[in-house]
Amino acid sequence: MGPGPQPLSPPAPGLFAESSYKEADPAESGGKLQGAGKQQHGTRLGVCLTHHDLLRTMGKDGLPSKPNIFLLLLFFLPGNTSPTTEPQYMVLLPFLIHTDSPEKVCVQLTHLNESVTLSTTLEYQGENRSLIDDVVSENDVFTCIPFSLPKSNSTSVAFLTVTVKGATLQFRSRKSVLVKNSESLVFVQTDKPIYKPGQTVLFRIISLDKDFYPLNEKFPFVYVQQNSRIELQTWWATDSL
Numbered sequence: 183m184g185p186g187p188q189p190l191s192p193p194a195p196g197l198f199a200e201s202s203y204k205e206a207d208p209a210e211s212g213g214k215l216q217g218a219g220k221q222q223h224g225t226r227l228g229v230c231l232t233h234h235d236l237l238r239t240m241g242k243d244g245l246p247s248k249p250n251i252f253l254l255l256l257f258f259l260p261g262n263t264s265p266t267t268e269p270q271y272m273v274l275l276p277f278l279i280h281t282d283s284p285e286k287v288c289v290q291l292t293h294l295n296e297s298v299t300l301s302t303t304l305e306y307q308g309e310n311r312s313l314i315d316d317v318v319s320e321n322d323v324f325t326c327i328p329f330s331l332p333k334s335n336s337t338s339v340a341f342l343t344v345t346v347k348g349a350t351l352q353f354r355s356r357k358s359v360l361v362k363n364s365e366s367l368v369f370v371q372t373d374k375p376i377y378k379p380g381q382t383v384l385f386r387i388i389s390l391d392k393d394f395y396p397l398n399e400k401f402p403f404v405y406v407q408q409n410s411r412i413e414l415q416t417w418w419a420t421d422s423l
Contacts, residue, residue: 269293271353273344280364280392281333288326289344291318298348305341306331306361337362366390366397383415 272290279285287302300323302313313327331340338361346353366389373384383406389399405416 267293269295269351271346273355273357275342275357275359277359279331279340279359279361281331281361283364283391284328284330286326286328287313287342287344288324290324291346292322294318294321294323294348294351296348296351298346298351300325301343301345301347302327303343303345304329304331305343307334307338331361333363334361364392366399367392367394368399 270290270292274288274290276285289300289302291298291300297317297319299315300318301315304311304313311329313329314325339358340361341356341358343354343356345355369388369390371386371388374381377383387401387404389397391397400419403416403418405413407413
């Protein structure tokens with residue numbers, strides 16, 4: 183039997199993955215999956231994917247795309263390639279969560295031999311929010327739970343707890359993730375690089391999110407000033423630009 187997967191050191195922001203697949207060294211363990219009076223040691227895996235890779239991995243509809251999920255499965259396979267029928271779990275979540283932005287936490291359960299209750303709770307700014315609390319009867323299930331967080335005054339930490347409970351199976355994972363406010367990219371384009379006195383100034387403003395998608399962002403005011411910092415014209419949010 184060859185050695186099992188070893189922990190990786192991923193960059194942040196990226197993707198954190200925790201799996202219950204066995205390691206060669208039982209001294210190192212991540213999450214625990216308990217059942218029938220025995221304990222199975224898991225391994226904590228860090229997958230080197232950027233935030234953009236996470237979006238491509240999950241796809242628009244929340245389903246994994248083929249190339250990146252194949253890379254994930256290579257890391258999660260045990261040292262031997264023989265099939266296993268023991269219950270397994272996997273939890274995927276971003277290392278960095280942006281406020282006012284759609285995020286996802288994904289849970290995969292395989293080889294279940296009984297009905298279990300899947301619960302996910304998010305602790306943020308002193309509040310506990312239940313993301314999902316469903317009964318799972320299928321042997322294999324992969325689900326992604328969408329969520330978003332409101333803006334905060336500073337960078338903070340949120341705690342995500344995933345719990346699976348059954349008659350003989352029990353699993354609980356609690357992870358901390360960094361939360362930062364979303365920052366937009368603002369581009370201002372003018373129709374000329376240099377203007378002469380009396381010429382009309384034409385411009386447009388484009389706002390993009392961190393993934394370079396257009397934002398419907400409203401600015402409180404826009405002004406044009408000379409090199410001497412004298413304001414020539416100001417448009418307020420109530421004005422028509």
